[in-house]
Amino acid sequence: MKQFLEGSRAVAEAVKLCKPGVISAYPITPQTHIVEDLAQIIADGELKAEFVNVESEHSAASVVLGSAACGVRSFTATSSQGFLLMIEVLFNIAGMRIPLVMTCANRAISAPLSIWNDQQDSMTARDSGWIQLYAENNQEAVDFHIQAYKISENKDVMLPVMVCMDGFILTHGAEVVDMPDAAEVDKFLPPFNLIDKLDINSPKTLGAFADPNYYMEARYAMQAANENALKVIPKVADEFKQIFGRHSGGLVEAYKIDDAEQVIVAMGSIVGTIKETVDELRAQGKRVGVLKIITYRPFPRNEIIRALKDVPEVAVLEKAVSLGNTGPLYSELRADILGKGKCSKISGFIIGLGGRDITKESIKEVFGSLSKEETACKFIGLKEE
Numbered sequence: 001m002k003q004f005l006e007g008s009r010a011v012a013e014a015v016k017l018c019k020p021g022v023i024s025a026y027p028i029t030p031q032t033h034i035v036e037d038l039a040q041i042i043a044d045g046e047l048k049a050e051f052v053n054v055e056s057e058h059s060a061a062s063v064v065l066g067s068a069a070c071g072v073r074s075f076t077a078t079s080s081q082g083f084l085l086m087i088e089v090l091f092n093i094a095g096m097r098i099p100l101v102m103t104c105a106n107r108a109i110s111a112p113l114s115i116w117n118d119q120q121d122s123m124t125a126r127d128s129g130w131i132q133l134y135a136e137n138n139q140e141a142v143d144f145h146i147q148a149y150k151i152s153e154n155k156d157v158m159l160p161v162m163v164c165m166d167g168f169i170l171t172h173g174a175e176v177v178d179m180p181d182a183a184e185v186d187k188f189l190p191p192f193n194l195i196d197k198l199d200i201n202s203p204k205t206l207g208a209f210a211d212p213n214y215y216m217e218a219r220y221a222m223q224a225a226n227e228n229a230l231k232v233i234p235k236v237a238d239e240f241k242q243i244f245g246r247h248s249g250g251l252v253e254a255y256k257i258d259d260a261e262q263v264i265v266a267m268g269s270i271v272g273t274i275k276e277t278v279d280e281l282r283a284q285g286k287r288v289g290v291l292k293i294i295t296y297r298p299f300p301r302n303e304i305i306r307a308l309k310d311v312p313e314v315a316v317l318e319k320a321v322s323l324g325n326t327g328p329l330y331s332e333l334r335a336d337i338l339g340k341g342k343c344s345k346i347s348g349f350i351i352g353l354g355g356r357d358i359t360k361e362s363i364k365e366v367f368g369s370l371s372k373e374e375t376a377c378k379f380i381g382l383k384e385e
Helices: 007-018 032-043 057-069 080-095 138-152 182-188 215-244 270-283 301-308 328-337 360-369
Strands: 002-006 022-025 050-053 074-078 101-106 131-134 161-166 174-178 252-255 262-266 288-293 295-297 313-318 345-350
Touching: 002 007, 007 032, 007 074, 007 101, 007 138, 007 161, 007 174, 007 182, 022 032, 022 057, 032 050, 032 074, 050 057, 057 074, 057 080, 074 080, 080 215, 101 138, 131 138, 131 215, 138 161, 138 174, 138 182, 138 215, 182 215, 215 295, 252 270, 252 301, 262 270, 262 301, 262 360, 270 288, 270 360, 288 301, 301 328, 313 328, 313 360, 328 345, 345 360
Parallel strands: 022 050, 022 074, 074 101, 101 161, 131 161, 262 288, 262 313, 313 345
Antiparallel strands: 002 174, 131 295, 252 288
């Protein structure tokens, strides 16, 4: 059923449809509305679940670690500094192979303090073992949360999934969203059944001490699970389309790149602006396109290589910077695709940090820069003074 909803409310409704038994979070802008709405949903009796109030994001992550380890489908959400406070526990959740879903309402990190959007928070956990999905719009945010549980709980994956949605732009933006029917979600997402769980009737230990004889094998198993996820994620997206009638999710999405001479690679809500810019430039006869990365972890290098094999010039446009190096997405793409097929140039651009406006003119500037000298970490939109 189509509804006009704020992004946070739409996510709360999607999470409700997945029927988690435990939700725990600490409020932080711009994530707050998601868990505020879920708390109200539980208080109104629309969802049978425990909402656990805690004093910090570290505690919230610890609560859902424990509840999911006991076999209860669980959910949490955070942003920015709260995300960083969680990060110790996020590594534990992935290392313990606990299925879980979290929303990261992407926001800049301190210092200086900023409550506005970029993607530097979630990028700090790219090596944690969490699967990361990036939504372009609120419809994808809804769909990705439902798919995330199915991916996370797949027996060949058993890893937590982070759905990343740009703070304010999506969380506080209202759009028409096609909310799935509860019966269809039940058909798509079976009840959570964790085999290896904490149970007083069958005592065991999770996340135990590992000496050098065991630790490396545990990390290898996580790497293998991430590789399995590259196969599972597209299958889940296909099944989602069969039940709900729309394609949503997967690894990457190509937009008008079949004959493109220049392509921008990006993630998140910025892709919508790039698509509109591509349409304008196409109308002027320019052969440009955009490749959207949906799944950033595990990194879909083979799909990216195939998509860009006939593209001579590539730009990576990202709302994050690995200080002292380049943009994190750029560094990975350059290693994978430069020299493959027709790709002879790949440039990296940083844009929109701390919520700086991203306009069509700035996207056109990026396309215009591609014909010039290759750049690795060029900041777009800096003030001249």
